[in-house]
Amino acid sequence: MSGIKKIMSKTTIIKPKKTFSFEDIKEIWQYKELAYFFAWRDTKVRYKQTFIGIAWAVFQPFVAMVVFSIFFGTLAKMPSDGVPYPIFVYSGLLFWQFFSSALSETSNSLVGNAGIITKVYFPRLILPISGVVTKFVDFGIASLILVGLMFYYNITPNPIILLILPLLLLITFIAAMGGGLFLASINVKYRDVRYVLPYFIQMLLFVTPVIYPASIAGKWSFLLALNPMTGVIKASRAALFGTEPINWELLGISLIAVLILLVIGIIFFKRTERYFADII
C-alpha cells in the first residue's frame, strides 16, 4: 500500500495525579527500552570509572570472604554446618552483596538522577528497576568465583540449584525493590537519609545468616526467619552443599513477605512521586 501514510494519533490527558493504576504497568512496559538504556549506562560507567574495571565485581566479595574466613572461620571458629568456611561464607556473601548493593542503588536512584527527573518525563519507577537490574551483572561475575571454589573444595552441588536459582534471585530482587522504593521516596524528602543508609545496610548484614549459619540461633531462629534473605541464603546453601533439605515452607513465607514489602514500597513511591520533580 504505497503512498498511503498511516496516521497514528494518540491522545494524552494530563490531570492532577491520582494513585496507582494498571495504566502505570502498561506505561512501564512501553518504556522498557529506556530502562534497558539506564541499566546499560550504569553498568558501562561503573566498569569504566573504576580503575580495575570488571575485576571490581570479583574483588569486593572475594576480599570480604578472605577477611571473614580469617577472623570468623579460623580465629573465632565460627561453625559452618560442616562446610569449609570460605565457601560457606562466600555463598552467603554472593546473595548478600546482590541484595545490599541493589538496595542502596535503588534508594539513591531518584536523588542521583535529579537532573533527568526535572527535565524529562518517563515513568519514575524505571529508575529503581534499572538500578536493581544493573546488579545482576555483578552477581553473574561474582558467581564465577563460587564455581571456582566448588571445584577447589571438590563439592558437587545438587542439580536442583539450577532450578531454584531463578526463584532465589526473584525473591532477592523483589526484596531489594520493595525496600529500595520505600527508601528512595524518603530519601527525596529527607536528605540526610542517604548518610544513615550505609550503616543501616551494614547492620542488616548481622541479622542475616551470612557469616554464621542460621542454626546458631537455636530456638530463636524463627526471629531470623522474619528476614526474607534468611530463606534465600539457607536455600542456596541447602542446594549447593546438601547439608539439609530445602525448606520450601520458609521460602514460601519469604516470597509472601517480600511481595508485601513490594506493595508497601510501590504505594509509598506512588504517593510521593508527584512531588519528586518539585522538591528534588
Place this chain on the structure above:
Amino acid sequence: MTNSIEIKNIGKKYDITHQRGSYVSLRDVITNILKNPFKHAKHKVKKVLGKIEKEEFWALKDINLTIKKGEIIGIIGANGAGKSTLLKLLSKITPPTTGEIKIDGKVASLLEVGTGFHPELTGRENIFLNGAILGMTKKEIVERFDNIVEFSGVKQFLDTPVKRYSSGMYVRLAFAVAAHMEPDILVVDEVLAVGDAEFQKKSLGKLDEVSKTEGRTILFVSHNMVAIQKLCKKTILLEEGKIKMVGETKEVIDFYFHRQGETSKLPLEERKDRKGSGNVRFTKCELLTPSLENRVLKLKLSYKNKTENTYNNIKISVDIKNTNGEHLANITNNVLDQKINIQKGVGSIFLKIINFNLESGEYTFSLFMATDKMNSEILDSVEDVLMFNIDNGGFYNTGKLPPIRSKVFFDFIFNNNKN
C-alpha cells in the same frame, strides 16, 4: 484545523518551603518529635484539620488555551511568570494542581540540551542514551544516527568520552540529538541561550526547518525576542502565573516591552518579580555618572541584609541587555577574584566600569547576588533594574560604528604624515 493542545483551567501550586530549596532533614524531624512530642502532635492535628495556613504560591492559575495543529507559539514573560512551569506541565514532568490538559499526538520536550549526558560515556554512547531519554526508540536512533553525527560536526570525536569535549562540541552534539526527534508537538525552553553565535544561528535555522514540516506544533519559550519574532506568528505573554495577552507576535512583544518599562519604573525595593531567598535584597541602583565622561560608568548598589549574619565572599553580577532582550555583557567580581562582603543591616557596593563603550541605544541593567560556596544560595536576582540611554556612545566616542559589522573592536589611529 484540529486542536493539538487544549488547556482547561490549569493551575499549579507550590508550597513555599519547597520553592526555597531548603531540605527537611529526618534528624530535625526526629529531634523535634522527641523534644516536644505534644507540640508536634498538636501541630499535626492542626495541619490535618487545615487550621494552619500553609505558605502557598500559585505558579500558574486559571490558564485556558487552545493551540491548533501546526501552530508555532512563542511564550514570553518576566522571570517567575510561569513559563517554565507551563512547559513542565505540558511535558508531564510535574502534574497540575487543578484543571486538565488534552494533548493530541506525541510530545517531545526540550527543556535543556544534553539531559542525561554522562561525562564518562563516549559521544556515540551518549547519542543513544540521550536519544532514549528524549523518547526515541533504539530503531529510530539507529536510523537517524548518521544525520545526527553530521549535524553535530563532531564525527572524529565520536569515540571520545564527552568529558573531554569542549563546551561548544558538547552543546552541538546534544542539540543534534534533540533536533532529530520527530514529535507531533515540540516544547522548547530557553535552550538556545547556550552556545556561541554560530551555533545559535544553526540551531535556530533547524528549529525553523522543523517548524515548516507539515502539521508540527511548536511551543517556544525564550527571552530572545529576535528569535521569537523570527519563528512564531502568535505569542503568549505570561505575567504572574496568568495569561496577560495572546496575539500577533509583534503586538505582544511591543506590549511586553512597554509594560516592562513600567515595572522597571517601580522603585527597586518594591519590585516583586525577583528570585532568590531574599535574605539580602538590592534596594537601590543608582547611576552616578549619567553623562559617561571618559567612558567611565559608576553604579551604586544599595542593599539591605535581613538576617543577623554577615556574608563573606559574595558573588555579585551585573548584566547588560539591549531592548531586544539580547545579552550583551556580564560583569561579575568572580572573574577578578575580588572579594565582596555583606555587612549586617544596610550597605552599598560601588561598581566602576572603565572603557564603557556600548553603541548608542537603550540598555538595561539586571542585578544578581549569590553566596559563593558549594551549595550556592541565590540571595537576590532582579531583571531590568535600571534603564539608560546612550546618545553618543560606541567604541570610538563618535557614536559611529564601522559600516561592516564587526565582532571585535580595536583602538586605532590613521595618520598620513608619519608611519
